Amino acid sequence: xxxxxxxxxxxxxQLDAYYGSFTEEKQKEALSVPLRLVAAWAKNDAAGVxxxxxxxxxxxxxxxxxxxxxxxIQSFMAAAYAGPFKGxxxxxxxxxxxxxxxxxxxxxxxxxxxxPGEKEIDPELAVRSTWVCVKRDGQWQLAAYQNxxxxxxxxxxx
Amino acid sequence: xxxxxxxxATATQxxxxxxxxxxxxxxxxxxxxxxxxxxxVPQMIKAAWAAxxxxxxxxxxxxxxxxxxxxxxxxxxxxxxAHMAAGFRNGYKGARVTGWPxxxxxxxxxxxxxxxxxxxxxGGDAELLPEREIRATWVIVARNGRWRLxxxxxxxxxxxxxxxxxSPAASNSEEEAxxxxxxxxxxxxxEWAELxxxxxxxxxxxxxxVPxxxxxxxxxxxxxxxxxxxxDNGSMLVGxxxxxxREEIRAYMAKAFAAGWRGTKLSERPLEIKLLSDDVAVxxxxxxxxxxxxxxxxxxxxxxxxxxxxxxxxxxxxxxTSPLAS
Numbered sequence: 001x002x003x004x005x006x007x008x009x010x011x012x013x014q015l016d017a018y019y020g021s022f023t024e025e026k027q028k029e030a031l032s033v034p035l036r037l038v039a040a041w042a043k044n045d046a047a048g049v050x051x052x053x054x055x056x057x058x059x060x061x062x063x064x065x066x067x068x069x070x071x072x073i074q075s076f077m078a079a080a081y082a083g084p085f086k087g088x089x090x091x092x093x094x095x096x097x098x099x100x101x102x103x104x105x106x107x108x109x110x111x112x113x114x115x116p117g118e119k120e121i122d123p124e125l126a127v128r129s130t131w132v133c134v135k136r137d138g139q140w141q142l143a144a145y146q147n148x149x150x151x152x153x154x155x156x157x158x
Numbered sequence: 159x160x161x162x163x164x165x166x167a168t169a170t171q172x173x174x175x176x177x178x179x180x181x182x183x184x185x186x187x188x189x190x191x192x193x194x195x196x197x198x199v200p201q202m203i204k205a206a207w208a209a210x211x212x213x214x215x216x217x218x219x220x221x222x223x224x225x226x227x228x229x230x231x232x233x234x235x236x237x238x239x240a241h242m243a244a245g246f247r248n249g250y251k252g253a254r255v256t257g258w259p260x261x262x263x264x265x266x267x268x269x270x271x272x273x274x275x276x277x278x279x280x281g282g283d284a285e286l287l288p289e290r291e292i293r294a295t296w297v298i299v300a301r302n303g304r305w306r307l308x309x310x311x312x313x314x315x316x317x318x319x320x321x322x323x324x325s326p327a328a329s330n331s332e333e334e335a336x337x338x339x340x341x342x343x344x345x346x347x348x349e350w351a352e353l354x355x356x357x358x359x360x361x362x363x364x365x366x367x368v369p370x371x372x373x374x375x376x377x378x379x380x381x382x383x384x385x386x387x388x389x390d391n392g393s394m395l396v397g398x399x400x401x402x403x404r405e406e407i408r409a410y411m412a413k414a415f416a417a418g419w420r421g422t423k424l425s426e427r428p429l430e431i432k433l434l435s436d437d438v439a440v441x442x443x444x445x446x447x448x449x450x451x452x453x454x455x456x457x458x459x460x461x462x463x464x465x466x467x468x469x470x471x472x473x474x475x476x477x478x479t480s481p482l483a484s
Contacts, residue, residue, distance in 0.1 A: 115340050
């Protein structure tokens, strides 16, 4: 079951549902990365999505999508939001979180893109995501994001 | 990249200690000693595949290492060993992997992220089949003076059948309104991806987002969105009209979309992309305006898009078309 965060700032209940069993402060800090990305996507905000990444962040999606650096990511997302991702949202929940060091965390989520108006992930769009998060200057950033299709019905490729 | 990393051994030493023959061609452009040392990890994985050795494969991982392979989610070295042992007895018997590094990024002295491209060659494959091509993310960590694999995930480059478009979605049953929305999105995403042509990634891919954004905005006959792709002083030469800034462009397009260009689409394919500097580029496309209800432009034009990167985003500085036929 996934948690979709409604537009606007999430309520405490929604956040607690999202965090699930990851209740330590350190864990919640690392989870701010996917939360910020979901919020930026909800507004189809390309610059906002890019700003979650580190300067040399990496984005890999199924299909031929390999973007390096915030600028490539921002341009790619701006085009996607003008095209097939227009009006989409994205959702997910954390299923694994491990700290590689105090400043590097590996988060895995199960989630997917939501077609405009949808609140639940369709099997065709289900993905597993890996978020490599790094803490720089006191802020958690997304160093690398990758997702791959989850389940037999998942067909989304670029 | 940090000036020093916590693993001091060289790639040659690390591979020798693991009993793996060093592949000097594997490193590609990553010639720094620290980068090469990190890249011993994919080399060890390759060697384990070639030997169909599940124990050697699992040993590359940390104890809590995690492997996401298609739909298998393995979250410990023991699980990984068991899964690969079973695999090498069955479907992976005689299989090997190929791959090459695309990027190496150090997150700290003891953590690196590597991206590779490649895939599995099953027993009977003569070469890497398009439908088996993947890109993988490796999270590699320093452990006891060596680099070890904490996490590996791969994403397919293509859909089933090897074609970029793949096959249409599973169910289109009318009762399943939800799957139909998703199916449409999947189809649109695939069509969109093909528009990038051979310029999918890198700076060229980023430059190409400019004509693609104009195309998307044109499809909605959205004058505001088209003007929004331009820089403040962007200009557009349309017929005999020289439009000199965003506002003039917006006004012109709004009138056009209400009149002669109502319901039209822009269809362009990329011919060439030239970088003039780090943040200025020229893209040349060919195609034209497709009349409402049709699929092809009546006469093709060549379009020059001068683009510039501002605040991280590529934007349109100038747009001009020339007819192909005289």
